[in-house]
Amino acid sequence: MIRVDGLRKVYRVHEKEAGLRGSIRAFIDRRYRDVLAVDDITFGVAPGEIVGFLGPNGAGKTTTLKVLSGLLHPTAGAVRVAGFEPRRREGAFLRRITLVMGQKQQLSWDLAAVDSFLVNQAVYEIPDAVYRERLGELTEMLSLDGLLHKQVRKLSLGERMKCELAAALLHRPDVLFLDEPTIGLDVTMQQQVRRFIADYNARHGATVVLTSHYMADVTALARRILVIDHGRLVFDGDLSALVEARAPEKRLRLVLSEPVDRADLAALGRVHAAEGLEVELGVPRADVARVAAAALARLPVVDVAIEDVPVEDIVAELFAQGRAARAAHAARAAHAADAAQAVGAAPGSPR
């Protein structure tokens, strides 16, 4: 359904120093800098699949979604979505996709949501009977009763988001791009939106690509995740595979009835924490059962729990490794430049 090969996107931004002097300088001699937002990304998404994009702010997630939905022209690389080249924005392509942006809205602020729906009905050429049927379905799935005829600006953020989702899905697209669809929503509303997305995917077999800051969105909806950092794809695969690859151990939490020697704990596994009577051990996945049994046999255990390392921790660690690698690379480059300068030939100098 989606095929991305070697996608690159470079933005040109103009740079300005702070303050009056900077403003004057920018007025006279404007300087530009190229920012590499997406750097050689390749992946594919099968029909009906739900894929989650993870990455820190500015990693390139949203840029990728904007390229996939045709808003941005790629700098290099090939992109196909549902057999179309998104940047051409053909009518037949736009009728098959939707992009929901948690921070941008399509509904008219001063009118009722249903007024905007009617425009979409005409623009997407939806016959009356079909429109009524779909609106009924969306009203039921999103509990929109009583919201559609209120002025949009009088709706709460969550209510508005639900109406935005309905507006974006009236033409029943089979490819959904969701950019932070739950941003700013309270926990109940986040769950409702999540459930709705899963429902829509199940009912209509739609392909879904979503980004979110909330790990729960991604873990609840997507089996497969793409982790993107500084414009590069650093992981593509099963969520469970990521957990296994990145967290080869599980956490064994013990509550003891009396203190024990740290050496006794260390004999069982890596000691992550040992405060008073609560102990946390890191144990290789394969050994969990054996070690737990041993702990119960040898130690005065009151309570025991075996847990996975939280996905948040794994992803944070992934990004930290990326940063460390880049820092080391930069340090090596700076060192090489110093060394070159010392012998009188700076790299990149024309002489």
Added chain:
Amino acid sequence: MTTFAANWRKGRALFVHAFASMTEYRAEIVIWMISGSLPLVMMAMWIGLAADGPVGGYAAADFAAYFLVVFLVRQLTVVWVIWELDREIRLGELSPKLLRPIDPVWGHVADNLAEKAVRLPLVLLPVVAGLWWAGARLPLTPESLGGFALLVVGAWVIKFFQQYATGLLTFWTDQTVGLERVWFSVSMVLSGALAPLDLFPEAVRGVLPYTPFPYLVDVPVQALLGRLAGPDLLQAFAVQGAWGLAFFVGSRLLWRNGIRRYGAVGA
């Protein structure tokens, strides 16, 4: 559904939606209307100058009729699309519109027409009352009325696509609003909004018909006043139409090239 029927439905839906939005801003439209009353100020000035006898063939009543119709033409051809484009492109508000399978220009056209539908009754009343009060006599023949109506539409087309084209330059520079200011100042003078073009020096009058400016105000006004008829009227249609087409084609070319540079900022 045929293509025509589908397009008709789209146009109607956009118009109904825009009309609903515009009626939310009734008071704002009246305020904007008042802000366009400079021709009425010019009218008072010229009537004063003509108190002791006609100026350049215009008696006081002629100035009254001229500037009341100038006011009407300018009210019916008000265009603000450059501010919309400037904001949409710089702030990324264009994105939701790009996702729909319809060119964003049609939404702007619908907004403009809906605003005119709300504005027209509000404008007609004072203009008709003013013409009656000033004792101005308009010929009101099918030729003058029909010619006037078509020339007003033509003037709107030139203004709309000129502003649309200028607004699209936001893809390349953030100085478009300044450019529009320059165009506005020049066109205020050369369109006849401040003084009838008959009163301009010979040399200027010789060049003006080859520019788009007279077709924005002076030419439609003269048609309603019955001073432009027959072959001259047909020639005015042709030249105005050519300018309208030129700005339309220019704006399409700028759109095709500019959209590649769109940054879709935010969100």
